[in-house]
Amino acid sequence: MAKPSLLGLLLVAPALAMIGALFLYPLGFSLAAAFTEPGGGLSLMHFQKAYELYSTDILFTLFIVVVSTLLTALFSIAIAGILTLGETPWLVAALRALYRWPLFIPFIVAAQCMRTFLAKNGLMNNSFVALGLMEPLQATSLLDWRGIIITFVWKQVPFVTLMLAGAMASIDRATIEAGRNLGASRIRVLLELVLPQVGQTLLVGLVLSFVTMLSVLSVPMMVAGSQPTMLTVDMAFRINSYGDYATANALGVISYAIAGTVAWIYLRHSVKREVQA
Amino acid sequence: MSGKVQASSALALAGSGARPDTEGRIWAFGSTILKVAGLAAFAFLLFGPLANLVLWSVAERWYTPFKLPVSYGLRYWEVVFRPTGDAMTSLMTSVGIACLTVLVALAVSIPAGYALARLKLPWRTALMILFLLPQAFPSVAIYINVARVFYSIGLTGTITGVVLVHAAHGLVYSVWIAAAAFAAVDRDLELAARNIGASPLRTFFTVTLPLAAPGIMASAIFVFLESLDEFTGTFFVGVPQVTTLPLLLYNASMGGNYQIASITALILLVPSVVFMLVIERFLKADVLSKVGQ
Amino acid sequence: MRRSLLAAGLAAFFLSSAASAQTLNVATAGDQNMVDYIKDYLGPLFEKSHPGVKVVAVGTGPGDGGSQKIFEKLDAQKQAASASDFDVVVIHQKAAGTMVQGDLLKKYRDVLPTGKLVTRDTATNSLGTDVSGYVMPMFHSQTAIAYNPDLIKNPPNNYAELREWVKKNPKQFGYNGIKGGMSGVAFVTGWISAFGGDPAKLEKGPYDAATKATWDKAMADLKEFNQNVVITPGNAGTLDMLNRGEIAMGPVWVDMFYTWKADGKLPPNMRLKLVSPGMPGQPMYYAIPAKTAQEKLAAEFIALATSPDVQAEGIVKRFNWYPGIDAKNLEGKLDQAAWNQLFADIPPDTLAANGKPFPIGPYFNDILETYEKKVAN
Numbered sequence: 001m002a003k004p005s006l007l008g009l010l011l012v013a014p015a016l017a018m019i020g021a022l023f024l025y026p027l028g029f030s031l032a033a034a035f036t037e038p039g040g041g042l043s044l045m046h047f048q049k050a051y052e053l054y055s056t057d058i059l060f061t062l063f064i065v066v067v068s069t070l071l072t073a074l075f076s077i078a079i080a081g082i083l084t085l086g087e088t089p090w091l092v093a094a095l096r097a098l099y100r101w102p103l104f105i106p107f108i109v110a111a112q113c114m115r116t117f118l119a120k121n122g123l124m125n126n127s128f129v130a131l132g133l134m135e136p137l138q139a140t141s142l143l144d145w146r147g148i149i150i151t152f153v154w155k156q157v158p159f160v161t162l163m164l165a166g167a168m169a170s171i172d173r174a175t176i177e178a179g180r181n182l183g184a185s186r187i188r189v190l191l192e193l194v195l196p197q198v199g200q201t202l203l204v205g206l207v208l209s210f211v212t213m214l215s216v217l218s219v220p221m222m223v224a225g226s227q228p229t230m231l232t233v234d235m236a237f238r239i240n241s242y243g244d245y246a247t248a249n250a251l252g253v254i255s256y257a258i259a260g261t262v263a264w265i266y267l268r269h270s271v272k273r274e275v276q277a
Numbered sequence: 278m279s280g281k282v283q284a285s286s287a288l289a290l291a292g293s294g295a296r297p298d299t300e301g302r303i304w305a306f307g308s309t310i311l312k313v314a315g316l317a318a319f320a321f322l323l324f325g326p327l328a329n330l331v332l333w334s335v336a337e338r339w340y341t342p343f344k345l346p347v348s349y350g351l352r353y354w355e356v357v358f359r360p361t362g363d364a365m366t367s368l369m370t371s372v373g374i375a376c377l378t379v380l381v382a383l384a385v386s387i388p389a390g391y392a393l394a395r396l397k398l399p400w401r402t403a404l405m406i407l408f409l410l411p412q413a414f415p416s417v418a419i420y421i422n423v424a425r426v427f428y429s430i431g432l433t434g435t436i437t438g439v440v441l442v443h444a445a446h447g448l449v450y451s452v453w454i455a456a457a458a459f460a461a462v463d464r465d466l467e468l469a470a471r472n473i474g475a476s477p478l479r480t481f482f483t484v485t486l487p488l489a490a491p492g493i494m495a496s497a498i499f500v501f502l503e504s505l506d507e508f509t510g511t512f513f514v515g516v517p518q519v520t521t522l523p524l525l526l527y528n529a530s531m532g533g534n535y536q537i538a539s540i541t542a543l544i545l546l547v548p549s550v551v552f553m554l555v556i557e558r559f560l561k562a563d564v565l566s567k568v569g570q
Numbered sequence: 571m572r573r574s575l576l577a578a579g580l581a582a583f584f585l586s587s588a589a590s591a592q593t594l595n596v597a598t599a600g601d602q603n604m605v606d607y608i609k610d611y612l613g614p615l616f617e618k619s620h621p622g623v624k625v626v627a628v629g630t631g632p633g634d635g636g637s638q639k640i641f642e643k644l645d646a647q648k649q650a651a652s653a654s655d656f657d658v659v660v661i662h663q664k665a666a667g668t669m670v671q672g673d674l675l676k677k678y679r680d681v682l683p684t685g686k687l688v689t690r691d692t693a694t695n696s697l698g699t700d701v702s703g704y705v706m707p708m709f710h711s712q713t714a715i716a717y718n719p720d721l722i723k724n725p726p727n728n729y730a731e732l733r734e735w736v737k738k739n740p741k742q743f744g745y746n747g748i749k750g751g752m753s754g755v756a757f758v759t760g761w762i763s764a765f766g767g768d769p770a771k772l773e774k775g776p777y778d779a780a781t782k783a784t785w786d787k788a789m790a791d792l793k794e795f796n797q798n799v800v801i802t803p804g805n806a807g808t809l810d811m812l813n814r815g816e817i818a819m820g821p822v823w824v825d826m827f828y829t830w831k832a833d834g835k836l837p838p839n840m841r842l843k844l845v846s847p848g849m850p851g852q853p854m855y856y857a858i859p860a861k862t863a864q865e866k867l868a869a870e871f872i873a874l875a876t877s878p879d880v881q882a883e884g885i886v887k888r889f890n891w892y893p894g895i896d897a898k899n900l901e902g903k904l905d906q907a908a909w910n911q912l913f914a915d916i917p918p919d920t921l922a923a924n925g926k927p928f929p930i931g932p933y934f935n936d937i938l939e940t941y942e943k944k945v946a947n
Contacts, residue, residue: 008396015389026422113326225801259413338834341815428650532601533806
């Protein structure tokens with residue numbers, strides 16, 4: 001086991017080649033642009049500019065993505081928990097049939113739907129008013145950071161739940177039954193028995209969600225006004241308005257660093273777990 | 278499963294037998310009401326935004342102060358499906374590309390996922406991060422350079438080129454999820470197969486792969502959806518020879534052309550749902566399971 | 571048997587991308603209706619006069635982003651030294667300047683039969699870059715303030731009145747900042763022209779890097795102004811909020827405004843007002859990529875598209891857009907009703923007086939970046 005496996009390298013090779021040719025090689029040009037000054041020397045000037053102009057947006061992006069990921073985790077655990085431990089067959093069946101639908105809606109369409117749903121005079125507030133749950137004057141628009149988070153959570157919960165519910169369904173029912181027979185509440189069974197066994201799946205799903213949300217342009221662009229906004233919008237703006245690829249790429253590198261850090265934390269954690277196990 | 282569940286809830290009821298019967302009934306009734314209300318709220322949040330989509334697809338006029346469309350009609354469906362509109366052709370192209378993308382992505386990510394999960398690899402963490410990154414970078418900058426490379430080797434404007442670009446992007450899902458799925462397969466089962474004389478290859482195809490299949494199939498769904506929704510890469514590599522439906526969707530949606538965008542999105546729902554159902558039929562029942570653990 | 575059928579099907583699928591005998595590829599930035607205009611109207615018209623030719627239209631997305639994508643694709647082709655796969659491109663002003671400077675376009679207008687039908691400054695000058703000969707305007711667009719006359723009886727006549735109005739009616743005016751599209755950008759450049767100094771210098775040059783320091787007051791005022799407005803998500807976002815009555819007034823592109831109205835997405839009584847001292851407008855250009863293999867065909871296509879008949883029927887009548895060629899060439903091609911409709915909200919003399927070009931490139935960038943630093947931050 002100590003020696004790297006040649007077979008392993010061979011098996012990874014095709015995928016690596018593909019990433020290398022279709023992603024790393026083109027990425028090289030972008031990185032070069034981000035780190036060189038107009039004259040050609042190495043420089044961090046583009047990062048300085050990115051920081052000067054977009055420091056608020058970097059924090060805003062982090063805030064949005066972190067909050068969305070946490071909420072996604074919460075809702076996915078709840079839904080997957082009901083699907084696995086629910087004792088009302090019709091409820092489980094209905095939930096199972098329902099929760100997946102947003103998965104099939106592209107982000108750009110989700111953004112369009114939310115823009116018309118969450119607005120001040122949108123379908124949601126109109127429905128509440130029609131049902132008598134709200135006075136028309138109380139209606140407020142959610143088309144700001146809240147709208148972005150709602151859209152992300154709406155879109156990503158089915159993704160994580162799909163993975164999580166699958167994993168939960170395949171764990172040994174005997175432990176669950178044992179826990180229930182000992183009088184543990186379903187919430188305790190979920191949190192103390194089920195969740196630890198599917199933790200890895202949950203984390204993989206969340207890491208993928210995190211990175212996906214970081215890369216979406218259409219949602220912040222279409223759901224919320226631009227002050228402050230997410231990094232993807234700033235990148236598009238740098239390119240479309242100034243033809244300034246260097247700063248856009250510098251912002252890309254920052255976005256990379258965020259994604260890479262999260263993945264690294266996850267992988268460290270999972271390696272530790274493997275060692276312990 | 279539900280048999281067991283009923284049995285255990287029957288037990289729970291028996292345990293609370295001291296409670297008068299009527300109170301139990303009220304309790305059950307209240308809980309049902311609560312569940313119905315919860316489910317209704319969930320359904321509202323889930324389908325509210327989608328209701329917008331459906332309404333806009335048949336709304337011919339809809340503006341303030343009207344809360345619902347002023348007039349309904351199929352005018353925009355006719356626009357989408359008009360003879361010069363090419364909607365059906367580009368839909369077929371999109372679906373074809375998505376299927377091929379799934380094949381390509383799985384073909385390279387199954388071996389890679391296995392190696393990452395089971396074999397000793399140097400820089401494993403770095404490799405895993407590497408596979409995640411195509412998702413994290415602003416794709417436009419990458420695709421411009423890909424297009425440049427593809428022009429010089431004649432891959433632009435071909436289905437192959439578009440499939441390659443989509444597959445590279447899909448690897449994010451397929452490699453990560455495949456690696457997790459293989460890691461979850463019980464090593465003892467493999468050892469048992471080896472002990473009774475199966476070759477490593479045979480063990481892989483008869484024991485490991487089938488056990489990891491559910492997770493891999495789940496990743497296939499995500500790759501399929503990712504490809505079906507992609508437009509930036511398609512534009513740089515495929516257009517004008519290869520045009521897919523999401524290009525129309527993107528244009529219409531960004532321009533606030535709600536009717537056309539809604540109809541296009543509804544059309545794209547069909548292959549997505551069909552693909553999902555086919556995969557589930559494959560997998561039997563409710564276990565898109567074993568992803569990770 | 572089944573397998574061979576499948577193979578045949580796959581082969582057909584892979585080959586379907588091969589171009590037919592003569593295909594004219596037209597790439598257009600802008601909204602989907604521009605694509606549809608070529609697909610449904612211009613394309614078939616051209617195919618009728620050129621048997622055997624097939625016109626393929628593809629959209630690249632609304633706003634400057636759409637033009638930028640065309641630029642990027644042409645640039646990638648140039649760097650790979652391969653022939654261009656677009657034969658005609660429809661682009662915004664800003665991209666046209668960049669493409670001319672990058673040698674990505676052909677000089678064709680001088681030999682075009684319709685080339686002399688346009689005398690407007692924007693046909694030769696794109697934000698300070700000389701583009702004469704390289705571009706031909708498809709239509710001309712203009713930004714203006716859209717308002718709901720049910721809510722606003724007397725719309726403001728100029729920027730100063732608008733500012734007062736917003737103070738009295740907070741959160742009733744909305745615009746999309748500068749990152750969400752050009753209608754917001756136009757509003758901001760109009761603001762700088764109105765409160766920040768010498769509009770003529772911004773439009774004509776010469777460029778002086780020190781000028782931007784004189785905008786500090788105007789930018790600070792704009793920041794204060796922003797406290798009472800709604801920042802909308804994009805060009806379409808402004809129209810979207812007008813649609814639901816969440817704002818009563820906002821800057822929009824005139825062409826988009828009419829399209830939304832025609833699509834039933836704005837109340838029919840919605841009106842436009844071009845406030846003084848003026849708001850910018852810009853044309854969409856037809857251009858021919860330098861490395862197209864179909865130069866002759868492309869030029870013929872543009873000649874048809876900019877002929878008085880097509881401009882009258884296609885641009886003015888169909889979309890209610892301002893023609894790309896000089897309006898006097900359309901006389902006699904249009905009935906009075908269509909003509910009046912075109913100038914219903916903004917009479918010709920107001921358009922002439924208050925319809926401005928965008929500032930020249932360097933000032934344009936300075937305005938945007940100063941806004942980012944001083945207003946948005």
